[in-house]
Amino acid sequence: MTPLRILETALYATDLRAAREFYETVLGLPVYSAVEGRHVFFKLGNGMLLIFNPRETQQAGSGQVPPHGAEGPGHVAFAVPQEELEMWRERLQQHHVPIEKEVQWPGGGYSLYFRDPAGNSVEITTPIIWRYAERDFWDTGS
Amino acid sequence: MTPLRILETALYATDLRAAREFYETVLGLPVYSAVEGRHVFFKLGNGMLLIFNPRETQQAGSGQVPPHGAEGPGHVAFAVPQEELEMWRERLQQHHVPIEKEVQWPGGGYSLYFRDPAGNSVEITTPIIWRYAERDFWDTGS
Numbered sequence: 001m002t003p004l005r006i007l008e009t010a011l012y013a014t015d016l017r018a019a020r021e022f023y024e025t026v027l028g029l030p031v032y033s034a035v036e037g038r039h040v041f042f043k044l045g046n047g048m049l050l051i052f053n054p055r056e057t058q059q060a061g062s063g064q065v066p067p068h069g070a071e072g073p074g075h076v077a078f079a080v081p082q083e084e085l086e087m088w089r090e091r092l093q094q095h096h097v098p099i100e101k102e103v104q105w106p107g108g109g110y111s112l113y114f115r116d117p118a119g120n121s122v123e124i125t126t127p128i129i130w131r132y133a134e135r136d137f138w139d140t141g142s
Numbered sequence: 143m144t145p146l147r148i149l150e151t152a153l154y155a156t157d158l159r160a161a162r163e164f165y166e167t168v169l170g171l172p173v174y175s176a177v178e179g180r181h182v183f184f185k186l187g188n189g190m191l192l193i194f195n196p197r198e199t200q201q202a203g204s205g206q207v208p209p210h211g212a213e214g215p216g217h218v219a220f221a222v223p224q225e226e227l228e229m230w231r232e233r234l235q236q237h238h239v240p241i242e243k244e245v246q247w248p249g250g251g252y253s254l255y256f257r258d259p260a261g262n263s264v265e266i267t268t269p270i271i272w273r274y275a276e277r278d279f280w281d282t283g284s
Contacts, residue, residue, distance in 0.1 A: 001229060002170040003220030004279040005187025007267060009151040010217040028144040032272070045147025046279065047189075048272050054214065066242045066255050068263040070212035072196065075152040078145030087143060100208045113208050121210040125149060130174070130190050137146040137188065 007047055011074050012054040013118035016040055019051050022116050026095045027078065038062065045137070049076065077111070077123035079137055085110055088124045105129050149189055153216050154196040155260035158182050161193050164258050168237045169220065180204065187279070191218065219253070219265035221279055227252055230266045247271050 013019035020040045023029045029042040029049065038056045042049040054069030056062045080088060092099060092114060100121075101113040109129035116122050127134050155161035162182045165171045171184040171191065180198045184191040196211030198204045222230060234241060234256060242263075243255040251271035258264050269276050 001226060001233070002172075002186060003222050003266065004269075005221050006148070006151050006189045006191060006218060007221040007269060007272065007274075008217065008219035008265065009148050012212070012216075030144075043272065044144060046269075046274055047148045048219075049148060050217070052217075058214070064243075064245050065253075065265075066257075066263050068215040068217045070154070070214040070216045072200070072212040073210040074154075074212045074216065075150065075192070075194075075210045076148060077150035077190075079147050079149040080145050084143060091143070101206075103206050111207075115208075121208050123150065123207075124145065127146075127149060127188075130149065130185065132149075132188055 005046065008050050009047065009076055010050045010052060010068070011076055011116070011118070011120050012070050013051050013116070013120070014053055014055060015117060016051065016053055018117035023049065023051070026091065026097055027122075045079075073115075073119045073121055075121045075123070077125050079127045079132075080124055081134055081137075082110075082126045082128075085112070085124070085126070088112060107131075147188065150192050151189065151218055152192045152194060152210070153218055153258070153260070153262050154212050155193050155258070155262070156195055156197060157259060158193065158195050160259035165191065165193070168233065168239055169264075187221075215257075215261045215263055217263045217265070219267050221269045221274075222266055223276055223279075224252075224268045224270075227254070227266070227268070230254060249273075 032043040034040040058069035103111045109126040111125040174183045174185040176182040200211035245253045251268040253267040
């Protein structure tokens with residue numbers, strides 16, 4: 001018995017407005033819900049990206065759930081089709097988001113790394129870097 | 143243009159051996175790769191759970207990728223079929239992992255919360271909490 005998949009991925013940002021604007025405009029993610037000062041949640045590809053203000057969620061009683069909240073740069077990677085990589089590079093440029101690093105992986109696949117406003121390391125990459133077939137990523141039903 | 147989905151979810155643990163044992167035995171996740179003292183990676187459901195030792199990955203040059211590494215409790219949620227929830231509760235009990243909290247969500251769905259050895263808040267839940275249909279989670283091709 002193993003879980004079906006990861007349903008929620010969490011990042012932390014004390015400036016939630018800046019985070020929201022970044023993930024909405026640069027990444028193009030739809031906001032699913034938000035609570036001013038506490039969190040902003042995005043929905044994509046059968047999963048959720050949850051961005052929390054750790055100063056709020058570290059407190060017991062800030063919600064129905066147990067306290068959590070990390071400090072310092074986290075990491076998330078988003079899968080995109082190989083053929084869109086160049087358009088992502090252009091979009092980052094349009095939004096004046098510097099690309100910190102690019103990696104051509106020896107086993108195939110490519111990654112663009114940049115930072116969100118909170119300093120989290122964000123990666124745009126292709127499913128093949130983990131030996132996933134791109135076609136399996138299209139039918140997400142979200 | 144939006145990303146297809148989240149491909150990598152990161153957590154941090156300074157004791158990687160304890161983390162590896164926990165996610166292998168309690169969560170039943172297959173280890174995909176590991177570098178002693180730096181990271182252990184798990185593959186599931188068209189995604190990757192990456193657990194890093196932040197003391198290593200905060201250093202520039204600890205790998206090919208930009209530095210990152212958070213401190214303090216992060217969060218991850220795993221999707222399971224509704225009908226397996228009771229078996230997960232039993233498995234946690236078998237491994238002497240205390241359930242910190244249970245939530246019956248008003249809109250439907252149920253969550254079990256517990257801690258990994260590093261203190262990260264881990265959740266076992268049902269896709270319906272985010273209005274995902276369970277059937278969409280089966281065909282992951284992983």
